[in-house]
Amino acid sequence: MFNYDWFHxxxxxxxxxxxxxxxxxxxxxxxxxxxxxxxxDIVTFQSELEIRTLLYLRDGxxxxxxxxxxxxxxxxxVFECEPVExxxxxxxxxxxxxxxxxxxxxxxxxxxxxxxxxxPQITGFRQSPEGPVxxxxxxxxxSR
Numbered sequence: 001m002f003n004y005d006w007f008h009x010x011x012x013x014x015x016x017x018x019x020x021x022x023x024x025x026x027x028x029x030x031x032x033x034x035x036x037x038x039x040x041d042i043v044t045f046q047s048e049l050e051i052r053t054l055l056y057l058r059d060g061x062x063x064x065x066x067x068x069x070x071x072x073x074x075x076x077x078v079f080e081c082e083p084v085e086x087x088x089x090x091x092x093x094x095x096x097x098x099x100x101x102x103x104x105x106x107x108x109x110x111x112x113x114x115x116x117x118x119x120p121q122i123t124g125f126r127q128s129p130e131g132p133v134x135x136x137x138x139x140x141x142x143s144r
Contacts, residue, residue: 002102004074012068012105019109020049027111049109055079055097056104063095077102 006012024036024046036042053065055077064082071078077097083089110116 002077002099002105004077004099007068007077015105015107016051016053016109019051019107020046023049023109023111045111049111050115052082052108052110054106054108055102056106057097057101058103059101069094075099 021033024042025033027045028036028039028042031039031042036046054062055065056062063079064084066080066082069078069080073096075098077099079095079097081093081095083093
């Protein structure tokens with residue numbers, strides 16, 4: 001279960017650093033990490049990496065985190081999200097999500113020259129999640 005400490009503590013930062021390290025290792029598989037700092041090309045590559053953080057919720061929606069908001073609430077995750085559509089990039093969307101609704105967090109490290117054309121689909125601005133919504137087992141059955 002995710003909680004306040006996961007996003008504001010060491011775990012989130014460790015996931016970001018792990019994604020960066022794995023991206024560097026994939027680019028330079030023959031160079032051991034202890035030698036990265038001695039190679040200017042690797043230092044430059046690593047400094048240019050971009051990080052995308054995707055948050056998937058139990059209801060099927062997903063958001064890209066632009067920045068974690070520093071608010072006093074410890075019972076909810078509050079963050080500014082990265083809008084997908086160009087027309088929404090003029091303002092700021094601040095989202096509040098109960099931690100128990102977070103199903104998965106993905107951190108994606110990529111160098112700008114290697115960005116794929118088909119980036120992950122962010123669904124937070126859709127009308128409803130894709131696919132059928134499971135029926136409530138307590139709901140009355142329609143009569144025929």
